[in-house]
Amino acid sequence: MTETRLRTWTHGIGYLLATLFIAALAVQNLRYGFYDLFYLAAGMAVLTLAGIAYTVACRRHQLSAPGHLVILTGLSSGLLTAQITMHGPGISHWTMPLLVLNLLILPLRQGLALSCLLLAALAVTLFLQLDSTDALITLSGLIALLAVTALYTWHYDHMAQSAEDLAITDPVTGAHNARFLDETLQKEISRSIATGHPLSVIHLGIDYVEEVKGLHGEPGLQGLVQAMTRHLFGVIRAGDTLYALGGSEFFLILPFTPEEGVRVIAERIRRTIAEHDWPVVNKVSVSLGCTTRGNGDTRTDTLRKRALQAMLEARKHGGNSVWFSPGASVEA
Numbered sequence: 442m443t444e445t446r447l448r449t450w451t452h453g454i455g456y457l458l459a460t461l462f463i464a465a466l467a468v469q470n471l472r473y474g475f476y477d478l479f480y481l482a483a484g485m486a487v488l489t490l491a492g493i494a495y496t497v498a499c500r501r502h503q504l505s506a507p508g509h510l511v512i513l514t515g516l517s518s519g520l521l522t523a524q525i526t527m528h529g530p531g532i533s534h535w536t537m538p539l540l541v542l543n544l545l546i547l548p549l550r551q552g553l554a555l556s557c558l559l560l561a562a563l564a565v566t567l568f569l570q571l572d573s574t575d576a577l578i579t580l581s582g583l584i585a586l587l588a589v590t591a592l593y594t595w596h597y598d599h600m601a602q603s604a605e606d607l608a609i610t611d612p613v614t615g616a617h618n619a620r621f622l623d624e625t626l627q628k629e630i631s632r633s634i635a636t637g638h639p640l641s642v643i644h645l646g647i648d649y650v651e652e653v654k655g656l657h658g659e660p661g662l663q664g665l666v667q668a669m670t671r672h673l674f675g676v677i678r679a680g681d682t683l684y685a686l687g688g689s690e691f692f693l694i695l696p697f698t699p700e701e702g703v704r705v706i707a708e709r710i711r712r713t714i715a716e717h718d719w720p721v722v723n724k725v726s727v728s729l730g731c732t733t734r735g736n737g738d739t740r741t742d743t744l745r746k747r748a749l750q751a752m753l754e755a756r757k758h759g760g761n762s763v764w765f766s767p768g769a770s771v772e773a
Contacts, residue, residue: 456492614670641703643693644748648760726761735768
């Protein structure tokens with residue numbers, strides 16, 4: 442299940458449970474003749490139903506749906522207004538499911554900010570309407586509920602982020618892996634097509650890999666690749682991304698970079714690697730193949746294959762060199 446689909450189900454079920462809870466409150470208050478509270482609960486139920494409808498309507502964009510903040514702000518504002526105007530101490534207990542809903546639906550920072558604002562305003566009304574002991578007990582319970590829910594939400598977000606990082610990160614180098622490369626490269630191609638900005642890529646391969654492995658073994662090669670990854674992270678510009686391929690090769694995506702720029706960057710990378718003193722192997726060289734997206738390039742495999750062929754061509758010329766392959770063009 443994707444993150445978007447999981448959030449859609451979570452948001453929908455959260456709103457549904459809140460609707461059922463508030464509807465039960467409305468029926469109970471209507472039964473005993475508390476019409477003001479009935480109208481309050483009915484209004485809140487309408488908002489939670491609107492939340493369900495909004496979740497369904499934006500099911501493909503749950504990670505960036507701003508309407509949830511508007512709906513939950515409306516719920517919080519309505520509850521706070523009722524607490525002030527109706528002078529009903531029992532209304533403060535309605536805050537408990539709302540605090541949970543805030544953190545369940547909204548991003549953690551937004552949910553915490555909205556919940557803390559609600560609690561701060563509620564604290565003022567509680568101390569004005571109740572004696573200090575009752576107000577403190579009620580407020581302490583709400584704060585404890587908020588803290589537990591926030592901790593659980595943070596733990597879930599942390600675990601989800603860790604799982605995502607593991608899925609897109611090469612375990613040896615710490616760079617992004619080939620699985621994440623195609624996804625990112627396709628996004629950059631689409632952005633380049635939409636904006637007209639240039640896009641370049643570099644395929645980098647370590648020269649004489651088998652000789653390095655024969656002299657220093659697999660651990661020596663892994664140590665070299667790890668050290669080179671750290672070096673490349675220090676050389677590339679902000680906005681460029683690095684990917685590890687096949688144990689001894691790397692791929693770089695350079696947005697907003699024309700042909701002249703990628704030639705300069707590739708040559709600088711080649712020179713700094715050749716001049717660097719590497720652990721165990723001392724000196725090593727690399728071959729770099731680079732290309733720039735032409736207006737006929739719309740797929741990731743086209744750019745990747747052309748950059749790979751350029752890198753192999755650089756190796757044919759003895760390694761420790763840069764080879765550029767021009768992008769494909771079509772007539773307008």
